[in-house]
Amino acid sequence: MIRIGHSWDTHKLVDGRKLILGGVLVKSDIGLLGHSDADVVLHAVAESLLGSLALGDLGTFYPDNSDKTLDMDSKIILKECYNRVLDKGYHLNNLDVMIYSQNIKINPIRLDIQKSIANILNVDLDQVSIKATTYEKMGFIGRGEAIACEAVCLVSND
Secondary structure, eight states, X not given: OEEEEEEEEEEXXXXXXOEEEXXXXXXXXXXXXXXXXXXXXXXXXXXXXXXXXXXXXXXHHSOTTOGGGTTOOHHHHHHHHHHXXXXXXXXXXXXXXXXXXXXXXXXXXXXXXXXXXXXHHTOOGXXXXXXXXXXXXXXXXXXXXXXXXXXXXXXXXX
């Protein structure tokens, strides 16, 4: 049986925070605001995996009002979410990720993000697609106020 998962996440850009995208520390004067390390890419990927098997959302397992999850490394979140998928007898076939960012350029770090996610999930590089686009200066993403990410995954139990 095959299952599809989808997720969208967005985090506000602010001064005084590290910018981590897909497990990669990005050189930047601004970073993403969030309860954990606010890695919008890994959050979208993790939630798409949970969604593929109707396991809930990130808030189900990582509430944003818990001291246990404060400043949590999103690589751990992703690994734990994928382990829930594996525990159900499924594995990742492929992952398609779209990052929406106006001013933080993704192309120079695209391969690093792809390698990072493939490594966390212990899958082949060609099972992880990373793409990016701007918002053509429209809306909160286009004004450089936030970064968003959308992820779609296909899992199967074959």
